[in-house]
Structure formats: structure tokens, C-alpha cells
Amino acid sequence: MPASVSKRFRLPQPFLKLIETQGVSLDEISRAADLPSGWFHEDRPQLDTAQLFAFWRTMSEIDPLIGLRLGGLNRTEHYDPIALAALSSSTFRDAIERAGRYKELTCPEEIRIVGRDAECRVQFRFLGTRHIVPPMFLDFCFAWLVALGRLGTGDPLAPLRVEFSRPPSSRSAYESHFRCRVDFDADGDALVFAASDLNRPFRTHNGELLAMLAPQLDAELARQRAAIDTPERVKGMIKRLLAGRRPELADVARELGVSTRTLQRRLTSEGLSYQQVLEQARRELASHYLLRSQLDLSETAYLLGYEDANSFFRAFHQWEGESPSRWRERRRSRMIGHLKIGMTVAR
Numbered sequence: 001m002p003a004s005v006s007k008r009f010r011l012p013q014p015f016l017k018l019i020e021t022q023g024v025s026l027d028e029i030s031r032a033a034d035l036p037s038g039w040f041h042e043d044r045p046q047l048d049t050a051q052l053f054a055f056w057r058t059m060s061e062i063d064p065l066i067g068l069r070l071g072g073l074n075r076t077e078h079y080d081p082i083a084l085a086a087l088s089s090s091t092f093r094d095a096i097e098r099a100g101r102y103k104e105l106t107c108p109e110e111i112r113i114v115g116r117d118a119e120c121r122v123q124f125r126f127l128g129t130r131h132i133v134p135p136m137f138l139d140f141c142f143a144w145l146v147a148l149g150r151l152g153t154g155d156p157l158a159p160l161r162v163e164f165s166r167p168p169s170s171r172s173a174y175e176s177h178f179r180c181r182v183d184f185d186a187d188g189d190a191l192v193f194a195a196s197d198l199n200r201p202f203r204t205h206n207g208e209l210l211a212m213l214a215p216q217l218d219a220e221l222a223r224q225r226a227a228i229d230t231p232e233r234v235k236g237m238i239k240r241l242l243a244g245r246r247p248e249l250a251d252v253a254r255e256l257g258v259s260t261r262t263l264q265r266r267l268t269s270e271g272l273s274y275q276q277v278l279e280q281a282r283r284e285l286a287s288h289y290l291l292r293s294q295l296d297l298s299e300t301a302y303l304l305g306y307e308d309a310n311s312f313f314r315a316f317h318q319w320e321g322e323s324p325s326r327w328r329e330r331r332r333s334r335m336i337g338h339l340k341i342g343m344t345v346a347r
Contacts (some may be wrong), residue, residue, distance in 0.1 A: 008046040009049070009052060011052075029059055071147060072323060085098055088204065121188060158178060163189060164184050230270060247305070
């Protein structure tokens with residue numbers, strides 16, 4: 001399957017300036033991460049997914065807790081338009097949903113709220129990438145959201161608990177920061193809040209500012225989505241539809257609002273078949289499930305729309321040249337290695 005152009009994400013200048021307040025040299029980090037020279041001096045600094053993760057991984061090797069500190073700094077002068085729009089929302093839930101809508105402008109993540117009973121899980125999902133998500137990047141995302149809630153409500157808001165799928169490390173630092181229990185080796189990564197906390201009103205609600213920011217962000221989001229080529233749009237829709245079934249071309253065409261014939265013609269013009277795009281979507285989702293969840297291999301096969309586990313095993317071996325269990329073990333060992341290096345450097 002031909003490689004499509006990697007999606008690029010904008011790093012707001014306020015965020016880059018915030019990093020420098022922590023004594024981090026963007027020049028040194030960029031050289032160590034093998035990033036383009038002077039990229040952060042551009043009017044609209046951008047990195048693709050691999051570069052963004054390399055940037056975070058390099059920072060974490062110098063300071064493994066930098067994600068917590070950066071995310072926990074909740075002064076509004078460091079907020080970009082997305083954060084300001086979230087802060088101007090009416091409730092914490094509204095702020096999370098608004099942040100989730102616009103976050104795809106700046107990073108490859110999706111924010112989801114699951115459950116509406118006594119507890120709600122806020123999950124950050126990183127789909128569309130086969131790269132290992134640096135743990136400290138996830139730290140930043142979680143700390144940023146909690147800081148947003150505290151600033152918006154004006155109270156020392158705390159989750160009921162924080163769940164990480166990674167092995168334990170620096171537990172006391174995490175529990176001190178989030179002011180709650182932190183569970184490692186969990187089934188997934190999530191902030192768990194009381195549902196009543198998500199419905200708390202924001203004292204920072206500003207309808208006028210939101211009316212100014214939202215149209216601009218919506219327009220930028222529309223431009224970015226329009227720039228995504230047909231194979232990427234098809235792949236994204238397949239991922240949404242894959243949940244224990246194998247979506248057909250007609251299913252995807254219907255969701256995208258085009259005829260099956262038109263969609264087939266567009267894929268053919270890109271030199272691709274629907275089956276190729278389907279397999280790429282399955283491959284990326286398989287990486288996500290194997291690394292970011294505790295699902296067993298049979299459950300993973302089901303979620304990817306395979307009739308049985310053996311079909312998934314054969315497909316995965318064709319993709320990666322090894323079994324899913326061996327691949328997961330090797331990648332997780334590498335992730336733990338990065339954590340150990342960061343902890344050694346910090347000492």
C-alpha cells in the first residue's frame with residue numbers, strides 16, 4: 001500500500017514557550033530527536049506524528065515527570081485558542097467535549113467520555129498511528145485536562161482515580177499531582193471522575209469569547225479535514241465501523257455520503273483497493289489494542305472483524321513477521337526500557 005502523506009500537527013507558540021520556562025532547550029531537544037533544524041521558529045510550527053512522539057520521548061529521557069509539570073501549569077497566558085475555547089465552556093463536560101473536537105488540530109488524539117452513571121471515564125485514544133505513544137505525553141494530556149477542570153471550576157478538582165496500562169513508576173509523584181489513587185497495570189488509560197464533577201459549571205464561562213473562537217477553530221478544522229485524502233478518510237471511517245464486524249465498501253460509502261461507485265473510483269485513482277485500506281486500518285488498530293489495552297488476542301481479533309483468532313494471527317504475521325503476542329512483548333519491553341532510561345537520567 002503506498003504511503004500517504006503524514007498528517008502534521010501544529011504546536012502552538014504558547015506551548016513551546018511554556019516548555020522553555022522549564023529550562024528545556026528546544027534546540028537541544030530537536031537535535032537529539034533528529035528533528036528539522038529551527039522548526040519551532042516557524043510562524044506555524046508543525047510536526048508529524050513520528051516527530052511529535054520523538055520530541056516527547058527525548059524530553060522524557062531528560063526529565064521523566066515533565067509531562068505532569070507542563071500539563072499542570074494552568075496559567076491562562078500559556079493557553080492557546082483551543083484551551084481558551086474549552087475554558088470558556090459552560091461545564092467541565094462541555095469543556096472536555098469541546099477540547100476533544102479541536103484537539104485533532106494539534107495532536108493525534110481523541111478524547112472520549114464513557115459512562116454517565118456514578119463514574120465517568122475520560123479516555124485519550126491515539127488512533128491512526130503505529131508509533132508507541134510516549135508515556136510522558138499521556139501524562140501531559142491527563143494533567144492538562146485536570147488543570148483545565150480546576151481552573152474552570154475554581155476548585156481543587158480531583159479524579160476518583162487515574163488508570164495507567166504501563167508498569168508502576170513514581171507512584172507517589174503521580175498521586176500527589178492528581179490528588180487521588182493511581183492504578184498501574186490497568187486494562188487501559190483513563191481519568192475516572194464522579195459524574196457530578198463533569199456536570200459542574202465553569203466560573204470561566206465566556207459566551208462572547210467562545211463565539212469568537214469557535215468559528216475560527218471550526219473553519220481550521222474543516223480545512224484540515226478537507227485536506228485529508230480519500231484513503232485516509234476511508235481508513236478513518238473503517239476504524240469507526242470496525243467493532244466485531246467487517247464493514248463493506250457500501251457501508252463506508254454510505255457513512256461518507258457518496259455512492260459506492262464513486263468511492264471505488266476514487267480509491268482506484270489512488271492505486272488502491274478497498275481491501276488494502278481495510279487491512280491498513282486493521283493493522284493500525286491492532287497495534288493500538290495490543291499496546292494500549294489488556295484485551296486478550298481473541299477479543300482483539302473480534303474487534304478487528306475477523307471470524308476467528310487464527311485468521312487474525314495469520315494476518316498479523318504477514319504484517320509484522322511475528323506473532324501478536326511476541327510483537328506486544330517486544331514493544332512493551334522497549335517502552336519499559338524508555339521509562340528506565342528516563343528514571344536513571346532523572347537521578
